[in-house]
Amino acid sequence: MNNSSIPTTLCSTKRFRILRIALACAPLISAAAFGSDSEPKDFSRFEGLNLKIQDGKDFYPMLGFYQNAAEIKVGNEIKFVPFSEIKQYRIVRATLIRSRRAELESVDVQRAYTPANDPRAKWSSSQSSLSTMREDDQRLAEMQYLSFGQNATASGALQTQMNSEASLDVENGGNVQEKIQDELDKKLFDAVQFQFKIASPKPIPHPYVIIITDVRDSEDSDSGSRGIYIKQLDPIDSRPQTVTILQGGFPRGFILDKYQIHIFDNGSEVATNLSKDRVDMTRSEVFEYLGRQYAESHKGQTVSPAVIQGSSQVRLREMVDGATLNRRVEVKIGKDGQVLDSSYAAPDAGAVPEAVRSYLRSLRFYPALENGVPVDGQVDLKLADLAG
Numbered sequence: 001m002n003n004s005s006i007p008t009t010l011c012s013t014k015r016f017r018i019l020r021i022a023l024a025c026a027p028l029i030s031a032a033a034f035g036s037d038s039e040p041k042d043f044s045r046f047e048g049l050n051l052k053i054q055d056g057k058d059f060y061p062m063l064g065f066y067q068n069a070a071e072i073k074v075g076n077e078i079k080f081v082p083f084s085e086i087k088q089y090r091i092v093r094a095t096l097i098r099s100r101r102a103e104l105e106s107v108d109v110q111r112a113y114t115p116a117n118d119p120r121a122k123w124s125s126s127q128s129s130l131s132t133m134r135e136d137d138q139r140l141a142e143m144q145y146l147s148f149g150q151n152a153t154a155s156g157a158l159q160t161q162m163n164s165e166a167s168l169d170v171e172n173g174g175n176v177q178e179k180i181q182d183e184l185d186k187k188l189f190d191a192v193q194f195q196f197k198i199a200s201p202k203p204i205p206h207p208y209v210i211i212i213t214d215v216r217d218s219e220d221s222d223s224g225s226r227g228i229y230i231k232q233l234d235p236i237d238s239r240p241q242t243v244t245i246l247q248g249g250f251p252r253g254f255i256l257d258k259y260q261i262h263i264f265d266n267g268s269e270v271a272t273n274l275s276k277d278r279v280d281m282t283r284s285e286v287f288e289y290l291g292r293q294y295a296e297s298h299k300g301q302t303v304s305p306a307v308i309q310g311s312s313q314v315r316l317r318e319m320v321d322g323a324t325l326n327r328r329v330e331v332k333i334g335k336d337g338q339v340l341d342s343s344y345a346a347p348d349a350g351a352v353p354e355a356v357r358s359y360l361r362s363l364r365f366y367p368a369l370e371n372g373v374p375v376d377g378q379v380d381l382k383l384a385d386l387a388g
Helices: 118-149 151-175 175-185 281-298 352-362 383-387
Strands: 007-014 042-054 058-061 064-066 067-072 077-082 089-098 101-112 191-199 207-216 224-232 241-248 255-265 268-271 276-281 327-334 339-344 369-372 374-376 377-382
Touching: 042 067, 042 077, 042 191, 042 268, 042 281, 089 268, 089 281, 101 224, 101 255, 118 175, 191 255, 207 241, 224 241, 268 327, 276 281, 327 352, 352 383
Parallel strands: 101 268
Antiparallel strands: 007 224, 042 058, 042 089, 042 276, 064 067, 067 077, 101 191, 191 241, 207 224, 207 255, 255 268, 327 339, 327 377, 369 374
16 A cells, blocks of 8 residues: 555536435333443444445445555456546444544634735746846846946947836835735635544554535635545554645636545545544444344344454464364354354254354354344354354
8 A cells, every 4th residue: 555645636526415214213122131331432433425436337435555556346346446537435424433533723724825816926936936036137237237348339238238127126015015905905815734643443454535615606605525535544543643735726706615534444434523423332232223224224124143354362273273264153142133042053063162162152142033123033154264
């Protein structure tokens, strides 16, 4: 992964419909079943986004950022689509739960000028050009004076140069400064400058920022546009670092209605203090929430228990041999999603090792549902599939 800072612009002149995923909640599993109130709130739930990139006729989630290109997965193939070749994208809103967080402080967002449009920079450039021209004219006049002596032509050339410099000096002190101020008063900004400090208690090795802006062409205009800007960042750790982004390409004199700042690491959004609807949660509260989602999405259905992926912090592959991983187990699941008991499935025999039983107890399951109601259930699983 190349961690150099690369500003990239994706489409800034068209509106796109935003798909919002509403997730209803219905009581299912008590958080008390999984832990106590003393649990640390190591997780954050928030409204995040997934950016989908068009490749051919279809859209694929952006998995990362590499050398000015979006990383996507098409089937089993990883592809890199240069941002300059992307014709369309989609923003998919979703409720996300993440254990990685970053804090943004001293956030300052202002309309600004690109160097080419800044009246002060343009004047400086103009002055530099004038200064060079005057130096050339002065050298020519001095050469004429030294070459031809104090005749009328040479003396006149030098005097003309001296008068020209005196005139410009007066202009520099008065009219030009007024003209610069007049231009600044028009506020014909064509860029936005974002500046903030960022740090994370857990290292973020491959971060990038996605900034979304909604602007209008002018104060009196109803015509607006949405822009998405992506910039790769340096690795983030617990030491605050300052990030400054100057993004141009806006219509001169535009109005910034709103903006969003999203931090990602390899395609996975990181929770921040700017995240919308952020709620910090304990591990138990996460399972309770996921259980509600599961019940809501299976209303009236009868289904077997299903493991909640990533629910265990234990690495089974490091605890048992390959032969054990290839065995099948029958796992009894309570209506609260906890493991009640486990045994080897037929035709296997013998007692399940304590290491395996302990691992199974560390898992959390979506409980069996009968007509949408949680009930005790049983599931037959291969250990290798659980171990990942």
